[in-house]
Structure formats: structure tokens, C-alpha cells
Amino acid sequence: MATVKINGKTFKPPKKRVTNALSLDEKYTGPEPSFTGVVFKDESDRVVQMAKAFHFYNYFNWASHFKKDVIKYAKDDLHFDKESLDLLRVSPDWACTNTLGSLLRMRSRGLDLRDDEFVKIRKYIDDMLRLGKVKVEEDLKEEVKAAKAPVINIQDRIKNKVNETVLGDLEDMLDEWIRGNSPSIDVYEAMKQLFYLPRELSLSYRGRKSIETRCKGV
Numbered sequence: 001m002a003t004v005k006i007n008g009k010t011f012k013p014p015k016k017r018v019t020n021a022l023s024l025d026e027k028y029t030g031p032e033p034s035f036t037g038v039v040f041k042d043e044s045d046r047v048v049q050m051a052k053a054f055h056f057y058n059y060f061n062w063a064s065h066f067k068k069d070v071i072k073y074a075k076d077d078l079h080f081d082k083e084s085l086d087l088l089r090v091s092p093d094w095a096c097t098n099t100l101g102s103l104l105r106m107r108s109r110g111l112d113l114r115d116d117e118f119v120k121i122r123k124y125i126d127d128m129l130r131l132g133k134v135k136v137e138e139d140l141k142e143e144v145k146a147a148k149a150p151v152i153n154i155q156d157r158i159k160n161k162v163n164e165t166v167l168g169d170l171e172d173m174l175d176e177w178i179r180g181n182s183p184s185i186d187v188y189e190a191m192k193q194l195f196y197l198p199r200e201l202s203l204s205y206r207g208r209k210s211i212e213t214r215c216k217g218v
Contacts, residue, residue: 029056036110050106057102066101067093073104074125087132088125095131100124 033053040046071088074080080088103121107113113121 029059032056032109033106034109035106035112038110050111053106053111054098054102057105058098066098066105067096069101069104069108070096070125070128073107073121078122078125084129087129087136089132090135091128091132092135095128097124 033049033056035049038049040049067088071085074088075085100121103113103117
């Protein structure tokens with residue numbers, strides 16, 4: 001270990017403890033609950049112990065781990081096929097609720113679940129399947145929409161922009177000419193106000209003057 005000198009004296013710095021947030025908080029929450037070999041005194045004791053477990057998993061936000069437990073249970077115990085397992089994987093993370101994940105986690109830690117708790121688990125898993133299917137359908141719609149969307153190149157975009165604006169100004173000028181007036185329009189300046197002209201459409205001074213002259217003589 002490296003040493004440091006302070007006021008001419010050599011000291012060894014204290015050894016740093018490598019730890020993490022989980023081990024620090026476990027001082028107050030205790031380790032992950034285990035129900036292996038646990039015999040509850042009565043129904044009230046079971047409720048209290050499960051409540052502590054729910055609090056533990058909620059406190060440490062085990063949501064990221066829960067989906068793995070759900071998929072494992074669906075595969076090993078419910079015998080889901082590959083398509084159904086994939087729907088669980090793509091379902092929103094929030095669909096895997098703390099109640100669902102905690103119950104399965106407690107089961108893996110030795111808790112004997114009851115029939116009504118298994119029914120609750122299956123209901124949550126069915127919700128995940130439904131939401132996974134919705135997610136897949138929405139993604140497919142977006143893909144189809146993107147595939148059908150027309151691709152407009154820069155030349156067509158400029159053409160549409162000119163048709164919508166500058167040509168309208170020219171039509172107004174023609175109406176004025178029919179009424180006996182002598183209107184004029186600077187097409188180059190009008191286009192500059194719409195967008196910066198690409199290099200291939202930029203006008204030389206001679207070309208600009210040619211347009212102005214023709215417009216004034218209409």
C-alpha cells in the first residue's frame with residue numbers, strides 16, 4: 001500500500017472498503033427475505049412476514065430483476081411457447097408489477113403460495129401478454145406507415161414550395177396587369193425569403209436581371 005508524508009511523518013492511508021448501496025441499506029432492511037424452513041405462527045404472522053418482503057423488494061426497486069423471474073416461471077411452470085415468452089419480453093417494464101415480481105421471488109425463496117395467489121399471478125401475466133401484443137401491433141403499424149410514407153427529394157420540396165408561394169405572387173401580379181396597372185416582382189428576393197437557395201439553383205446577377213426584366217414587361 002502506498003504511503004503519504006504529513007509534516008515529515010509517514011502514514012499509511014486507511015484501507016478503503018469496497019461496498020455498494022445494497023449492502024449499506026441492508027444494515028437497516030436486513031438481507032433478502034428467505035422463507036425456507038419458516039413455519040408461521042398464524043395467519044397474522046404470515047401477513048407480517050410477506051409485508052416485510054414486499055417492502056424489501058419495493059425499497060430496492062427490483063423491477064429490473066422481476067421480468068426474468070416472470071419469464072422463468074412462465075417457461076418452467078406454465079409451459080409457455082416461444083411466441084408467448086417473446087410477448088412477455090417486449091411488454092412494458094411497468095406491466096411487471098411489484099406484486100407479481102415479489103410473489104414469484106418469495107416463492108423462489110421458499111414461500112408456499114396459495115391458490116388465490118397463483119390466480120393473481122396468472123392475471124398479472126395475462127396482462128403482460130396483452131400489453132406485449134399491443135406493443136408488437138403498434139410497432140408493426142409504425143413500420144408499415146414508415147414504408148408507405150413517400151420520400152420527397154430536395155428538388156420536389158423546392159418545387160412545391162415555389163408553387164405554394166412565388167407562383168401565387170406572380171398570379172396576383174398578372175391580375176394587376178389585367179386591371180391596367182404596371183406591377184413588378186423580384187422573384188429572386190421572394191425565393192430568398194423562403195429558403196437559402198441551393199448552389200444548383202442560385203442565380204447569377206445576369207440571370208436575376210433577366211427574370212426581373214421579364215416580370216416587369218408582363
